[in-house]
Amino acid sequence: MYIAIEGIDTAGKSTQYELLQILYPDAIFTKEPGGTELGVKLRAMALGGEAKSKVAEMFLFLADRAEHIDEIIRPNKDKLIISDRSLISGIAYAKDFPMEMTLVLNLIATSNHLPKKVVLLELSEKELTKRLSAKVNDSIESRGTQYLLDIQQRMKQTILKLGIDFKFIDASLSITQIHKEIKEFIDG
Numbered sequence: 001m002y003i004a005i006e007g008i009d010t011a012g013k014s015t016q017y018e019l020l021q022i023l024y025p026d027a028i029f030t031k032e033p034g035g036t037e038l039g040v041k042l043r044a045m046a047l048g049g050e051a052k053s054k055v056a057e058m059f060l061f062l063a064d065r066a067e068h069i070d071e072i073i074r075p076n077k078d079k080l081i082i083s084d085r086s087l088i089s090g091i092a093y094a095k096d097f098p099m100e101m102t103l104v105l106n107l108i109a110t111s112n113h114l115p116k117k118v119v120l121l122e123l124s125e126k127e128l129t130k131r132l133s134a135k136v137n138d139s140i141e142s143r144g145t146q147y148l149l150d151i152q153q154r155m156k157q158t159i160l161k162l163g164i165d166f167k168f169i170d171a172s173l174s175i176t177q178i179h180k181e182i183k184e185f186i187d188g
Contacts, residue, residue: 088120
């Protein structure tokens with residue numbers, strides 16, 4: 001089963017991802033972008049702001065996603081795969097483009113391989129502002145609170161549009177409570 005952990009920057013995906021590695025030691029753990037050798041390079045380019053146009057940035061992420069499906073998802077389709085992000089982020093972060101277009105491009109990049117389940121960690125504006133002010137922001141986080149809240153809303157719309165089994169979780173809950181809810185959803 002292919003499961004994606006989603007959420008905007010600072011929502012706590014990485015923390016939960018690390019806890020899931022302990023809980024499911026036999027699972028395949030990966031991330032987008034950067035789950036492959038090529039993906040590491042593409043991620044550095046995208047997050048470092050090397051792509052000056054939004055179109056170029058979107059295609060960097062699409063290239064990573066296509067490589068990720070071929071190298072990680074397909075070869076392990078009979079195993080539990082837990083991914084930090086998926087095409088849902090790809091569609092959401094390409095918010096300057098029509099959803100239908102980004103949906104088609106992402107389905108091409110993934111060869112229609114969708115997560116079976118998706119967890120979305122949601123942040124309120126107040127909590128997001130607090131978390132962003134406590135760290136050095138990358139080029140995407142530097143776009144601001146409203147930008148990230150718009151992304152979060154588009155993630156929700158994308159999950160609903162794709163019809164994937166989902167669980168939305170308040171990311172301001174305790175790490176332990178969030179972990180418990182994710183485990184119940186995966187095992188359910």
